[in-house]
Amino acid sequence: MPEVKILEEVCKGCGLCCDDVCPVDILILSPDTINSSGYHPTVVTDMKKCIGCGYCYMICPEPAIEVYK
Numbered sequence: 001m002p003e004v005k006i007l008e009e010v011c012k013g014c015g016l017c018c019d020d021v022c023p024v025d026i027l028i029l030s031p032d033t034i035n036s037s038g039y040h041p042t043v044v045t046d047m048k049k050c051i052g053c054g055y056c057y058m059i060c061p062e063p064a065i066e067v068y069k
Protein backbone atom coordinates (compact mmCIF):
# COMPACT_ATOMS: atom_id res chain seq x y z
CA MET A 1 0.00 0.00 0.00
CA PRO A 2 1.68 3.27 -1.07
CA GLU A 3 2.08 5.91 1.57
CA VAL A 4 3.22 9.52 1.58
CA LYS A 5 4.69 11.17 4.63
CA ILE A 6 4.77 14.95 5.03
CA LEU A 7 7.45 16.25 7.38
CA GLU A 8 5.34 19.08 8.75
CA GLU A 9 8.21 20.85 10.48
CA VAL A 10 10.24 20.94 7.23
CA CYS A 11 7.38 22.07 4.98
CA LYS A 12 7.52 25.75 3.96
CA GLY A 13 3.86 25.89 2.95
CA CYS A 14 4.67 26.88 -0.63
CA GLY A 15 1.71 24.87 -1.91
CA LEU A 16 3.47 23.49 -4.98
CA CYS A 17 2.54 19.92 -4.10
CA CYS A 18 -1.10 20.93 -3.62
CA ASP A 19 -1.45 22.68 -6.96
CA ASP A 20 -2.75 20.08 -9.44
CA VAL A 21 0.32 17.88 -8.99
CA CYS A 22 -1.29 14.95 -7.22
CA PRO A 23 -3.32 12.85 -9.69
CA VAL A 24 -5.71 11.81 -6.93
CA ASP A 25 -5.92 15.27 -5.33
CA ILE A 26 -5.24 14.32 -1.72
CA LEU A 27 -2.81 17.08 -0.70
CA ILE A 28 -3.90 20.40 0.82
CA LEU A 29 -2.32 23.09 2.93
CA SER A 30 -3.70 22.60 6.39
CA PRO A 31 -5.99 25.46 7.36
CA ASP A 32 -5.76 24.45 11.03
CA THR A 33 -2.09 23.68 11.62
CA ILE A 34 0.89 26.02 11.81
CA ASN A 35 4.38 24.62 12.23
CA SER A 36 7.09 26.15 14.40
CA SER A 37 8.32 28.25 11.44
CA GLY A 38 4.87 29.77 11.01
CA TYR A 39 3.83 27.90 7.87
CA HIS A 40 0.66 25.99 7.17
CA PRO A 41 2.04 22.56 6.22
CA THR A 42 0.67 20.16 3.66
CA VAL A 43 -1.54 17.39 4.95
CA VAL A 44 -2.86 14.24 3.31
CA THR A 45 -6.64 14.11 3.16
CA ASP A 46 -7.11 10.45 2.20
CA MET A 47 -4.01 8.29 2.41
CA LYS A 48 -5.66 5.19 0.98
CA LYS A 49 -6.03 6.95 -2.38
CA CYS A 50 -2.26 7.51 -2.77
CA ILE A 51 -0.83 5.62 -5.74
CA GLY A 52 2.80 6.24 -4.83
CA CYS A 53 3.59 8.11 -8.06
CA GLY A 54 6.11 10.38 -6.33
CA TYR A 55 5.08 13.55 -8.18
CA CYS A 56 4.69 15.42 -4.88
CA TYR A 57 8.16 14.31 -3.80
CA MET A 58 9.65 15.46 -7.12
CA ILE A 59 8.14 18.95 -7.06
CA CYS A 60 8.84 19.75 -3.41
CA PRO A 61 11.78 22.17 -3.09
CA GLU A 62 12.35 21.04 0.49
CA PRO A 63 13.08 17.56 1.80
CA ALA A 64 9.57 17.61 3.24
CA ILE A 65 7.93 14.66 1.47
CA GLU A 66 8.73 10.96 1.64
CA VAL A 67 6.95 8.41 -0.53
CA TYR A 68 6.83 4.73 0.33
CA LYS A 69 5.66 2.15 -2.20
Ligand code: SF4
Pocket residue numbers: 004021022023024025026027049050051052053054055056057067
Ligand atom coordinates in the same frame (compact mmCIF):
# COMPACT_ATOMS: atom_id res chain seq x y z
S1 SF4 B 1 2.73 10.02 -4.23
FE1 SF4 B 1 1.40 10.69 -5.96
S2 SF4 B 1 -0.64 10.02 -5.37
FE2 SF4 B 1 0.59 9.97 -3.50
S3 SF4 B 1 0.25 11.99 -2.54
FE3 SF4 B 1 2.10 12.15 -3.82
S4 SF4 B 1 1.37 12.94 -5.81
FE4 SF4 B 1 -0.43 12.14 -4.68
Ligand code: SF4
Pocket residue numbers: 006010011012013014015016017018041042059060061062064065
Ligand atom coordinates in the same frame (compact mmCIF):
# COMPACT_ATOMS: atom_id res chain seq x y z
S1 SF4 C 1 5.95 21.39 -1.99
FE1 SF4 C 1 7.01 20.78 -0.08
S2 SF4 C 1 7.41 22.70 1.00
FE2 SF4 C 1 5.84 23.13 -0.57
S3 SF4 C 1 3.86 22.87 0.50
FE3 SF4 C 1 4.38 20.89 -0.44
S4 SF4 C 1 5.46 19.73 1.19
FE4 SF4 C 1 5.46 21.89 1.76
